[in-house]
Amino acid sequence: MKVERRWLNHYPPEIPSEVEYKEQPLFTYLEEAATKNPEKVALHFLGKEMSYQQLYESAVRFSNGLSSLGIGKGDRVAIMLPNCPQAVIAYYGILLAGGIVVQTNPLYTERELSHQLEDSGAAAIVCLDQLFSRVASVKELTQLQHVIVTGIKDYLPFPKNVLYPFVQKKQKPFTVVDVQYGGSVHSFKELISKSENRRIPVDVHPKEDVALLQYTGGTTGPAKGVMLTHANLVVNSKQCSIWIYKHRIGEEVVLAALPFFHVYGMTVVMNQAIMTRAKLIILPRFDPKQVLQTIHKQRPTLFPGAPTMYIALLNHPDLMKYDLSSIQACISGSAPLPMEVQQKFQSIISGSLVEGYGLTEASPVTHANLIYGKQVKGSIGLPWPNTEAAIYSTERGEFAEIGEVGELLVRGPQVMRGYWNQPEETAAVFKDDWLMTGDMGYMDENGYFYIVDRKKDLIIAGGYNIYPREIEEVLYEHEAVKEAVVVGIPDPYRGETVKAFVVLKENAVCTEDQLNKYCRENLAAFKVPRVYEFRSELPKTMVGKILRRVLLEEEKAKEREKQEI
Incomplete structure (x- = not known):
């Protein structure tokens, strides 16, 4: 089906409807940067800098090191590292060797790690010394032949590299590991x-x-x-670069607070920075005070992040002591961006904070609001160049009308080849050549898209369809609320009922009755939460995405306990 791409009418002249891109491997951009800007700083890590020439040479050497271990084209190599120079070197080194990168979260448990390594058939893994014991414990359950170990101190400047082990022992006992090298264990x-x-x-x-x-x-x-191809990743990085069209090749500074092992941080931060030959300021983890200090001192111009990152900075007691005016653009992803947060953060930077949308299966970005143009409240924005989007009515079995809620479908050159060794699962998420996102939303008459919620997060209470995001937006507008998430819990009468988990701002006071009164003033009666639970914090991923499913599992466990009694 051909869709009417009415969103193109709202593109500024600087953004083409179709982005031209070369059919080339992703690592070509690193090669070009090392050729055209060899002395330019590529990475800044806790005080130590590395030029594009040094980065490229390290990646080439690493690729040759992999070859010496018998790893070549098509072999899978896992990376289990926080943000650090080694993560970038290993990523591009694997690609230069013709291998396939398998990004692995450093927080994975042995069970999660074992599943991923076994499923991918990874022949090698690059890991932090602090994670070596976890890798070693699952090695025999997988096809791993080589473990390549590195430490944070390996790329720290003097004297931090010398003092690091002593600082670690003082701050976090037993985290400094003495790895015995030899055999299948190699030093990075x-x-x-x-x-x-x-x-x-x-x-x-x-x-x-x-x-x-x-x-x-x-x-x-x-x-x-x-499975994301070189072309998928090249296209999405190029689309990102075109969307931020005011950024200058070779002159920007990008803050890498999002982890590279997350697809959003990998594309919008790491790959996009190297494509545009930017300076990448790497932080090993998100610490609000460190981020504020880094922005104040290093003056980044681009800060991609997640909503909880911006919320944490806005709520930091020392926020006003730091100058954040260098930031020209922020694209928020991985979770819905509350309007209140967007407006407040934009007031302290010199540029725009806009909401984008994507999913792993699309490399990941498909939509975003205009950074240098009109921002539409509550919208995920417009489809990116080369990208088509449509709303499908699951109830009627056909494409939806303007304004009608249905499942968001997307297609474009950034969409995956499929799931690794899972043809049935692949077929299940495609409708013809459209990728079914699992997100419910609608398109307005101007071609702007809106997500009302995940299809699976839909709450059906008393026959009404209730979308958690709408309620969360209202809660975020309350002056005392720092974070909020809404779930559906079992209800013997309504089927499901709405429960809100709320974290209050520091020193803020708000009772359940006050919050309930506020919600009743701003929501239809059937949408108002019937239960409120105040918490000091909410479960999150490393990217800062609130884990709604963890809260749902807790509620289901409580329900089972009741039934057993």
Whole structure:
């Protein structure tokens, strides 16, 4: 089906409807940066800097090191690292060797790690020394042949590299690990130093060859490996660069507070920065005070993040002591961005904070609001160039009318090849050549899209369809509320009823009755939460996305206990 791309009428002249891109491997952008801007700073990590030439040479050496271990085209290599120079070197080194990157969350338990390594058939893993014991404990359950180990101190400047082990022992006892190298266990630094700095070409077919296996969260079962090709990743990075069209090649500074192992941080932060030859300021984890200090001192111009990051900064007691005016653009992803948060954060930077939308299966971005144009309240914005979107009415079995709620479908060159070794699961998420996102939303007459919620998060209470996001938006507008999430809990009369989990701002006072009165003034009666629970914090992923499913599992466990009694 051909859709009317009415959103193109709202593109500024600087954004084309179709982005031209070369059919080339993703690593070509690093090669170009090392050729055109060899001395330019590529990475800044806790005081130490690395030029594009040094980064490229390290990646080439690492690729040759992998080759010396017998790892070549099509072999999967896992990366289990926080944000650090080694994560970037390993990522591009694996691609230069013709391998497939398998991004692995450093917080994974042994069970989660074992599943991912076994499912991907990874031949090697690059991990932090602090995580070595976890990897070693599952190695025999997988096809792992090599474990390549590095430490944060390996790329710290003097004297931080010398003092780091002592600081770690003082702050976090037992986190400094003495790894015994030899056999299948290799030192990351030694592997690089012993390998030749000579690029050995590998035949890569961008549209066919998988560059990345990015595992989904597994909210509906075991995590699935999303196959993203070199072309998928090149296109999405290019689309991002075009969307931020005022940014200047070779002159921008990008803050990397989002983890690279998350597909959003990988594309919008790491790959997009290297494509545009920007300076990448790397932080190993999100710490609000460190982020504020870094922005104040390093003056980044681009700060992609997640809503909870911006919320944490806005609520930091020392916020006004720091100058954040260098920031020209922020794209928020991974979760809905409350309007209140957007407006407040924009008031302290010199540019725009806009909401975007994507999913792992689309590399990940498909939509965003205009950074240098009209921002539409509550909207995820317009489809990106080369991208089509439509709303499908699951009730009527056909494409929806303007303003009608249905499932969001997308298609474009950034959409995955499929799930790794799961043809049935792949077929289940495609309707013809459209990717079914699982998100419920609608399109207005101007081509702006809105997400009302995840299809699976829909609450049906007393026959009414209730979308948690709408209620959360209202809660976020309350002056005492810092964070909020809404779920449906079992109700013997209504089927489900609405429960709100709320975190109050520091020193704020608000009772359940006050919050209930406020909600009744701003929501239809059937949408008002029947239960409120105040918490000091909410469960989150490392990206800062609130884990609604964890709260749902807690509620289901409570219900089971009641039934047993």
